[in-house]
Amino acid sequence: xxxxxIPLENLLLRxxxxxxxxLASLGTEPVASGFENLDAELPGGGWPRGxxxxxxxxxxxxGEISLLLPALRRLEDSAPIALVAPPAMAHAPAWxxxxxxxxxxxxxxxxDDIAWSTELLxxxxxxxxxxxxxxxxxxxxxxxxxxxAAEGRLSLAFMFRPPGSAGQxxxxxxxxxxxxxxxxxxxxxxxxxxxxxxHSLLLPVERPVSWQRRATAGPSVTLPSxxxxxxxx
Amino acid sequence: MTPLWLALxxxxxxxxxFEPSGGPDDLPAACVQQHVVVCANEAAEAAGIYAGMxxxxxxxxxxxxxxxxxxxxxxxxxxxxxxxxxxxxxxxVSLSGFDGPDTLLVEIGGCLRLFDGxxxxxxxxxxxxxxxxxxxxxxxxxxxxxxxxxxxxxxxGAAGQAGLRDQLGRLxxxxxxxxxxxxxxxxxxxxEHLGGLFALPSSGLxxxxxxxxxxxxxxxxxxVPDLRLPFAFPEHFEQxxxxxxxxxxxxMLLFAARRLLASLSGWLATRASGINECTLVMLHEDLPPxxxxxxxxxxxxxLSRMERVLRERLANWTLPEAVTDLRLEARDAxxxxxxxxxxxxxxxAHELEPVIERLRARLGxxxxxxxxxxxxxRPEMATRPLTQDQAGGKTQGQGKTNSPGPAxxxxxxxxxxxxxxxxxxxxxxxxxxxxxxxxxxxxSGWWNHIAGDVDADDAINEEGKPGSTVDDFADVRRxxxxxxxxxxxxxxxFNDGRQWWLHGVFA
Numbered sequence: 001x002x003x004x005x006i007p008l009e010n011l012l013l014r015x016x017x018x019x020x021x022x023l024a025s026l027g028t029e030p031v032a033s034g035f036e037n038l039d040a041e042l043p044g045g046g047w048p049r050g051x052x053x054x055x056x057x058x059x060x061x062x063g064e065i066s067l068l069l070p071a072l073r074r075l076e077d078s079a080p081i082a083l084v085a086p087p088a089m090a091h092a093p094a095w096x097x098x099x100x101x102x103x104x105x106x107x108x109x110x111x112d113d114i115a116w117s118t119e120l121l122x123x124x125x126x127x128x129x130x131x132x133x134x135x136x137x138x139x140x141x142x143x144x145x146x147x148x149a150a151e152g153r154l155s156l157a158f159m160f161r162p163p164g165s166a167g168q169x170x171x172x173x174x175x176x177x178x179x180x181x182x183x184x185x186x187x188x189x190x191x192x193x194x195x196x197x198x199h200s201l202l203l204p205v206e207r208p209v210s211w212q213r214r215a216t217a218g219p220s221v222t223l224p225s226x227x228x229x230x231x232x233x
Numbered sequence: 234m235t236p237l238w239l240a241l242x243x244x245x246x247x248x249x250x251f252e253p254s255g256g257p258d259d260l261p262a263a264c265v266q267q268h269v270v271v272c273a274n275e276a277a278e279a280a281g282i283y284a285g286m287x288x289x290x291x292x293x294x295x296x297x298x299x300x301x302x303x304x305x306x307x308x309x310x311x312x313x314x315x316x317x318x319x320x321x322x323x324x325x326v327s328l329s330g331f332d333g334p335d336t337l338l339v340e341i342g343g344c345l346r347l348f349d350g351x352x353x354x355x356x357x358x359x360x361x362x363x364x365x366x367x368x369x370x371x372x373x374x375x376x377x378x379x380x381x382x383x384x385x386x387x388x389x390g391a392a393g394q395a396g397l398r399d400q401l402g403r404l405x406x407x408x409x410x411x412x413x414x415x416x417x418x419x420x421x422x423x424x425e426h427l428g429g430l431f432a433l434p435s436s437g438l439x440x441x442x443x444x445x446x447x448x449x450x451x452x453x454x455x456x457v458p459d460l461r462l463p464f465a466f467p468e469h470f471e472q473x474x475x476x477x478x479x480x481x482x483x484x485m486l487l488f489a490a491r492r493l494l495a496s497l498s499g500w501l502a503t504r505a506s507g508i509n510e511c512t513l514v515m516l517h518e519d520l521p522p523x524x525x526x527x528x529x530x531x532x533x534x535x536l537s538r539m540e541r542v543l544r545e546r547l548a549n550w551t552l553p554e555a556v557t558d559l560r561l562e563a564r565d566a567x568x569x570x571x572x573x574x575x576x577x578x579x580x581x582a583h584e585l586e587p588v589i590e591r592l593r594a595r596l597g598x599x600x601x602x603x604x605x606x607x608x609x610x611r612p613e614m615a616t617r618p619l620t621q622d623q624a625g626g627k628t629q630g631q632g633k634t635n636s637p638g639p640a641x642x643x644x645x646x647x648x649x650x651x652x653x654x655x656x657x658x659x660x661x662x663x664x665x666x667x668x669x670x671x672x673x674x675x676x677s678g679w680w681n682h683i684a685g686d687v688d689a690d691d692a693i694n695e696e697g698k699p700g701s702t703v704d705d706f707a708d709v710r711r712x713x714x715x716x717x718x719x720x721x722x723x724x725x726x727f728n729d730g731r732q733w734w735l736h737g738v739f740a
């Protein structure tokens with residue numbers, strides 16, 4: 001009994017197989033990130049669905065969520081978006097400017113409950129996207145469970161992890177390192193299904209003040225003296 | 234539509250209300266009435282105990298036999314619960330039996346399509362009964378009496394009229410529930426099976442046994458109509474379940490509560506309703522009863538959803554004292570719209586509500602919420618958590634907020650953090666801050682001052698609401714700026730006339 005040979009092209013259509021010098025193709029349609037130079041580096045040409053996307057941001061306020069907002073806006077209408085264990089209070093007016101608030105679900109959890117809630121939400125398959133802030137000591141085992149829960153679903157699963165976890169092995173197929181920069185958000189594709197990416201991307205993420213204006217803002221402004229303010233009062 | 238009756242007979246019912254069967258490691262147990270075994274479980278039967286044996290002989294065979302005195306009142310309650318549960322399958326439910334109800338009759342001819350055919354429906358009903366710890370015998374026939382006899386005789390039966398006479402003919406006369414004297418007469422006549430009765434002329438039968446027996450035979454064959462009194466579903470659901478023994482481990486309550494929830498689920502189905510919450514009341518011997526509120530993200534009657542919520546709640550619950558009784562109360566049933574089955578199976582349609590329920594059951598109701606805008610200029614007051622109807626597309630009537638106003642940060646610190654000032658400059662985490670925009674004055678909340686007196690302010694300070702350490706919680710007068718440092722962190726800072734504070738993060 002002999003098996004008929006399978007053409008290589010057919011094998012390469014599988015999402016878990018790819019040539020070393022090319023990016024993997026995806027089984028599901030990705031969600032365009034809204035940044036052309038980032039899409040070019042992501043397998044499939046956008047944020048992949050059905051797998052963990054690990055984001056390691058050094059600090060808060062560098063535009064780590066603004067990076068995701070274009071993709072979240074692009075999701076199917078009324079697909080719910082969940083925030084699990086957000087690092088601070090979500091400020092409704094800012095989120096309402098991004099998408100209808102009725103799509104947002106906030107889950108406040110601590111410790112082990114974070115991974116539990118994330119797994120439950122991912123496994124339900126009912127979400128358009130999930131943003132979770134995992135604790136610093138997430139074990140590889142719990143990440144693997146999350147990856148299994150995300151596989152085969154259509155949700156975008158963004159996992160925020162502390163920058164120290166870059167050295168730790170992770171089952172997430174896509175891992176990005178984010179850093180603040182003067183001209184935008186610097187993104188390093190740390191791991192992807194494809195050849196290693198050895199250059200940083202500088203993305204013009206949405207900021208409260210445009211970049212041009214910022215450049216002309218000049219050096220630091222001296223503080224208004226408290227005396228004048230008191231006069232105003 | 235031809236009528237089709239499904240009879241559920243529970244041969245071990247008297248015992249199973251005390252000791253649910255189904256576990257592989259069941260210990261021998263029997264139910265006794267006046268020192269005679271009424272029924273025994275599989276383990277006891279394997280040891281040689283049978284119905285009708287004297288308790289002393291049974292104890293001789295199995296010294297550690299767990300015996301329960303029969304309690305007809307409890308059996309009636311349990312049959313009532315089962316009838317409610319069966320309401321989930323068909324609105325035509327009836328209880329039947331020789332003395333007191335012991336068989337459940339469900340007319341399923343009209344519900345076959347809804348449950349994807351007869352096989353599927355029977356499997357569902359059987360499964361549902363087994364999950365409640367009962368071991369049912371099913372009987373299927375076009376007439377209720379034939380179905381009941383088949384179930385008693387332990388035969389499945391078939392849907393059609395054809396061959397019904399042969400099927401019934403093979404049943405022993407014991408299924409008729411005749412009196413001892415009549416049974417003796419039949420034995421003397423040499424009649425052991427119903428087939429022998431069918432062969433006799435009905436006039437002769439009527440002379441020997443009265444008119445009831447020939448009438449029953451005709452009713453079973455469908456020659457004479459057999460009208461059944463339908464089971465009257467109660468107007469309000471409040472059911473009590475007496476536990477066979479005091480229970481002090483909360484996980485062990487789950488099984489007993491499941492019987493109540495199954496009953497509730499069926500009762501709701503008959504009213505095309507669902508519930509948003511129900512209360513499981515646990516009665517103790519000395520202490521006042523404890524209430525366990527089960528709340529759901531949306532109106533539901535799905536048993537598995539109710540059970541999941543109950544399991545999470547019980548896992549985090551410590552019993553103050555052993556529980557003697559359970560009571561399930563469900564008020565305010567709301568009508569839920571029926572779901573239209575798709576012409577084509579719709580793949581990928583998932584529900585978020587059951588997930589939200591499980592999250593809430595473990596994390597607390599307040600921990601899982603949506604967001605809504607609050608019409609207030611003060612940033613810390615502009616967000617309102619929304620715990621009802623939040624996820625899943627219900628628009629909250631919020632105005633369009635896309636008008637390009639001043640930028641707002643995605644994250645707000647729970648309370649403003651003081652910024653370090655050094656050499657005339659502002660510092661955050663060791664990096665110098667640059668202010669990029671002009672001041673945006675936010676001044677609001679004077680009315681809170683007028684409404685509340687000094688005491689109210691103190692109370693607010695104790696609660697530690699944001700702002701309590703900055704300026705007065707109520708009256709806010711702040712100049713907000715967008716600032717950035719060399720590390721690329723964008724922050725929202727303000728000056729209240731005395732100090733600089735960090736309030737938000739442009740994530």
